[in-house]
Amino acid sequence: MLFHDLRYALRQLRRAPGFSFTVVLTLALSVGAATAVFCVIDTVVLRPLPFVTPDQIVAIQATARAGYTQPASWPSYQDETRQLTTFSALAGYSSFKKITIEAPASGPTAIDCVRSTDNFFQVFGVQPLLGRTYLPGEQLDGRNEIVVLSYDAWQFYFNADRKIIGKPVTLDGRSFTVIGVMPAGFRFPLSEHNEVYIPRLLDESWMQRRGAHWLQTVGRIKDGATVQQAQADLTHVFNDIGRSYPDTDGGRIVKPVLLADSITAKTKGPLWTLLAAVLALLAIGCVNVAGLLLARGVRREHEMAMRVAIGAGRKRLLAQLLTEGVMLAVLGAIGGALLAQGLIIAMRTFLVHALDRGADIRMNWMVLLAAVLAAVAVSLAASLFPAVRLSGIDPNRALKSGDSAGTQRSQARLRTGFVVTQIALTLVLLVVSGLLMRMMTRYAHTDLGFDPNHILSVKIRFLPFHS
Amino acid sequence: MASNGTLIEIEDLTKVFYTDEVETHALSGVHLSIARGEYVAMSGPSGCGKSTLLSIMGLLDTPTGGSYLLNGKPVANLSFGERSRIRNQEIGFIFQSFNLIGDLTVEENVELPLTYRAGMPSAERKKRVKEALERVNMAHRMRHYPAQLSGGQQQRVAVARALAGAPSILLADEPTGNLDSKNGEAVMHLLADLHREGATICMVTHDPRFAKHAQREVHLFDGKVVSETELKKLEEEVEA
Numbered sequence: 001m002l003f004h005d006l007r008y009a010l011r012q013l014r015r016a017p018g019f020s021f022t023v024v025l026t027l028a029l030s031v032g033a034a035t036a037v038f039c040v041i042d043t044v045v046l047r048p049l050p051f052v053t054p055d056q057i058v059a060i061q062a063t064a065r066a067g068y069t070q071p072a073s074w075p076s077y078q079d080e081t082r083q084l085t086t087f088s089a090l091a092g093y094s095s096f097k098k099i100t101i102e103a104p105a106s107g108p109t110a111i112d113c114v115r116s117t118d119n120f121f122q123v124f125g126v127q128p129l130l131g132r133t134y135l136p137g138e139q140l141d142g143r144n145e146i147v148v149l150s151y152d153a154w155q156f157y158f159n160a161d162r163k164i165i166g167k168p169v170t171l172d173g174r175s176f177t178v179i180g181v182m183p184a185g186f187r188f189p190l191s192e193h194n195e196v197y198i199p200r201l202l203d204e205s206w207m208q209r210r211g212a213h214w215l216q217t218v219g220r221i222k223d224g225a226t227v228q229q230a231q232a233d234l235t236h237v238f239n240d241i242g243r244s245y246p247d248t249d250g251g252r253i254v255k256p257v258l259l260a261d262s263i264t265a266k267t268k269g270p271l272w273t274l275l276a277a278v279l280a281l282l283a284i285g286c287v288n289v290a291g292l293l294l295a296r297g298v299r300r301e302h303e304m305a306m307r308v309a310i311g312a313g314r315k316r317l318l319a320q321l322l323t324e325g326v327m328l329a330v331l332g333a334i335g336g337a338l339l340a341q342g343l344i345i346a347m348r349t350f351l352v353h354a355l356d357r358g359a360d361i362r363m364n365w366m367v368l369l370a371a372v373l374a375a376v377a378v379s380l381a382a383s384l385f386p387a388v389r390l391s392g393i394d395p396n397r398a399l400k401s402g403d404s405a406g407t408q409r410s411q412a413r414l415r416t417g418f419v420v421t422q423i424a425l426t427l428v429l430l431v432v433s434g435l436l437m438r439m440m441t442r443y444a445h446t447d448l449g450f451d452p453n454h455i456l457s458v459k460i461r462f463l464p465f466h467s
Numbered sequence: 468m469a470s471n472g473t474l475i476e477i478e479d480l481t482k483v484f485y486t487d488e489v490e491t492h493a494l495s496g497v498h499l500s501i502a503r504g505e506y507v508a509m510s511g512p513s514g515c516g517k518s519t520l521l522s523i524m525g526l527l528d529t530p531t532g533g534s535y536l537l538n539g540k541p542v543a544n545l546s547f548g549e550r551s552r553i554r555n556q557e558i559g560f561i562f563q564s565f566n567l568i569g570d571l572t573v574e575e576n577v578e579l580p581l582t583y584r585a586g587m588p589s590a591e592r593k594k595r596v597k598e599a600l601e602r603v604n605m606a607h608r609m610r611h612y613p614a615q616l617s618g619g620q621q622q623r624v625a626v627a628r629a630l631a632g633a634p635s636i637l638l639a640d641e642p643t644g645n646l647d648s649k650n651g652e653a654v655m656h657l658l659a660d661l662h663r664e665g666a667t668i669c670m671v672t673h674d675p676r677f678a679k680h681a682q683r684e685v686h687l688f689d690g691k692v693v694s695e696t697e698l699k700k701l702e703e704e705v706e707a
Contacts, residue, residue, distance in 0.1 A: 314547060
């Protein structure tokens with residue numbers, strides 16, 4: 001019987017291509033968009049950071065007396081590491097300056113480079129895939145011409161050479177030795193990818209200036225210590241440094257922010273708003289599908305009445321109608337999965353720098369499974385009402401009513417209900433879209449503190465070259 | 468064809484429709500029995516209740532009162548599922564508007580009631596479908612869809628669908644109503660042939676020419692069975 005129902009369901013879809021296409025497209029759009037956006041939220045907001053005990057890692061956010069963000073200077077960083085008691089490691093790093101790599105798989109290419117203190121990897125607790133990370137003292141001149149590759153850089157520039165450890169690589173025209181390769185997924189800062197890590201900070205002249213605040217800091221709180229204790233510790237140390245060097249460090253306010261919170265602080269709001277919009281879209285899609293199936297059910301009343309008249313039981317009709325619903329759901333889910341995959345690839349490409357973990361956006365198979373189940377559930381739920389109604393149809397009345405079928409008062413009420421629901425959900429979608437637009441407008445009109453007219457920003461990079 | 472026992476026994480059957488506080492008595496105490504192998508035509512003026520009676524006989528509708536025995540079993544107040552099962556196994560329907568399913572081929576339309584019969588193997592279904600279509604001379608159109616057939620051919624397919632399940636009785640509601648006179652006659656001859664072969668048939672018609680094909684004619688007037696003499700007298704009273 002199942003084969004019979006499947007064959008008939010397929011034929012039904014083939015003989016009503018407009019209906020089938022509309023339902024499948026509606027489901028695919030709803031499921032695809034919801035899946036893609038949820039995958040982004042899963043990656044950026046929900047998934048734990050790829051570090052050991054990430055809830056002990058904090059970004060140190062300091063603001064100057066005037067209110068702007070102010071990283072550390074090298075001398076103040078050294079004071080902090082000496083005085084802080086609640087941190088097992090406090091690393092300094094800088095990632096604003098690119099470095100030119102000359103690797104076998106490319107010509108000279110400017111890539112992201114994280115210059116850090118030698119305790120950098122200690123903060124994250126992640127073991128390298130190959131080789132080792134820095135040893136204490138390797139940030140000192142004469143020992144710091146070593147490099148740790150990110151997994152992406154190892155794959156792209158060194159063709160995943162497993163014998164890379166110990167080999168030389170030219171960075172900014174100087175020879176460095178590869179000492180390690182980090183595992184896939186490890187990246188810091190999280191917005192960077194294809195980067196390399198070196199324990200070599202800035203020139204000595206910059207390093208000694210207490211007024212030059214350029215060093216970002218990230219730290220691991222000791223086991224058993226809390227963020228509140230770290231906050232108190234930091235405040236005490238910053239006040240102490242401020243009193244000692246009032247001209248350069250006086251009046252600074254410091255705050256340890258859990259790394260996960262610092263990453264999602266700006267994006268969490270818009271992403272959840274976007275999810276609300278997509279869920280509203282999903283709900284509208286469901287109501288549309290339900291409305292289409294209902295309208296189709298009304299058109300098929302005569303057929304169902306005929307089937308009942310010649311002996312179809314209620315279970316048989318339910319099975320047949322639900323088989324058709326499941327078939328639509330499966331097609332919609334396949335379309336949704338393909339669309340979600342396409343959207344995820346597009347977002348990974350375009351959101352690499354816009355979102356902190358943009359490069360990590362991947363299809364989450366559990367999310368996809370949930371979306372497929374949602375599509376099946378939506379389609380089944382949408383099929384269920386017409387199916388229940390049609391399977392219990394009064395054959396005598398329906399066979400007599402002919403073309404007037406579908407004009408009963410209950411059906412009119414139901415259609416009105418669907419229209420009202422659709423209008424309500426569309427209003428929700430409009431409101432959410434309005435909020436997103438407002439958010440974007442606010443970002444576009446942020447006061448930069450200077451007149452951006454007639455100012456050009458130019459980035460010059462070496463393009464990869466392949467022989 | 469000789470009768471061999473009563474197939475349908477209806478006693479004091481009533482049917483009342485309620486619409487917006489208006490009571491309509493479609494049937495008012497009908498008594499009717501049909502013997503196995505009998506060919507009965509039910510006739511009467513429009514609105515006399517003949518289609519309502521046929522719907523109740525076919526378990527498409529339930530009576531308001533009275534009793535109805537089919538094959539000696541009371542069937543007036545069965546559940547939805549039980550009525551479906553009896554319709555599937557005991558009753559073959561032939562409708563005025565054929566009621567074939569447009570998305571199914573001729574073969575699938577005829578096979579449809581058999582697919583609702585639990586436990587019938589596919590080979591047995593195919594055999595019965597072939598025999599039924601051969602019986603109505605439509606075997607050569609098995610793969611066609613209803614829309615590709617003429618009205619007469621569609622009605623023959625509908626007859627085949629009714630026959631395929633080997634029912635106890637064929638119920639035909641104005642089977643010639645949508646056909647021209649030539650095709651109408653052809654369908655009447657087909658029913659007559661089936662009756663000669665042993666089928667029990669009950670047909671609703673308002674056309675006296677077709678009613679003559681039956682062994683017995685039952686007249687209905689205002690929801691009651693009346694004799695031919697009474698019918699004429701009542702009709703004259705109405706005209707007067």
